[in-house]
Amino acid sequence: AYAPVLRGCHLAIPSHRTAVQAWVESLRHYDDRHVGLADLHPDVFAVMPRVDILHTVAVWQRNYKRISYAKVKTRAEVRGGGKKPWAQKGSGRARHGSIRSPLWRGGGIIHGPRGPTSYYYMLPMKVRVLGLKVALTAKLMQDNLHVVDGLDMPTFDPQYLADLAQYRRWGQSVLIVDVNKMPENITKAAASLKTITLVPALGLNVYSLLKYETLVLTLDTLAFLEEKLLWHDSRYTALYPFHLPYSDFP
């Protein structure tokens, strides 16, 4: 047999905390569940389980892109209605100034939805980062996080992937995240499966983590995520937006 894959944490762990650990698995064989052991940084994978932050971030993700296109016409925009329908006095009917007033059938709507409305807002960057950390913690603590040494598969058969997920009791839906370019076999296999999705590491987000039951990360993704998420714990506040050049960052 091969030597076990042992992954230590590359970034410094505070002295009062110890690393959390997860089994490293492999996709090469259907029963490769204990290929090695990985140390995970506690400030990313063992934070306080803030369910309210998960809610805030998930609601933000749903709403910040939302643009509602509902629009109704007011009495000024409805066609017609410039002329007074009948004289003010004498006809016996109620007094009216236009046939498109909101009282009339076919008239304008007063307080209806007006034009494309956007619901855009941004949460503070550290809240969004903390949301990711809490979601990753929740996945690890609820036994839904699996670390894989690589995404190499023996076949491109989608049935192999589905059977593997079922045998290892991963759950109804699996989200597989990788930093590098993904091999062809797994791309072809996941393309035809609905509930198993391949996502690049840039696409990780709280909404998807809540939607999918299981999360599968590669070792490179672990290092990438720890580096990106821990930087915010000890950075200076931004004097100008981060997309402009700083002398000591990236």
Place this chain on the structure above:
Amino acid sequence: MGTLLQLARWGLLGRSLSLVQTARSLHCGVSSWIHVKLPPEPKEVDRWTEKRALFGVYDNIGILGDFQVHPKDLITGPRWLQGWRGNELQRCIRKKQFVGHRMFDQDYKNLNKRIRFLYRRFNRTGKHR
């Protein structure tokens, strides 16, 4: 609710057009039947379409990817509303700034009327002016 035809027209039948709103009849007496209409069956929603499975992906592209892209750049929609939020008067003014020069004549006049009305409404009436 209505007949099967009305349901189909309102797009409420979804994929299963063979749904029949079953009406059962209660027999009460020798020759009188009461037709009882049941509530419509819930439409089947596929929670794992491409759009629903990949919703929210790339929302953290800023924090995970060196801040070159901002999530507001991912929003698709009218250009005067991408990554911006405002009340109705602000939206009308911004629309006029962005696309006023190429709007149709009647729409432009309506937009100006609306701006004038909202300005006077917000700044001259009510408790907060």
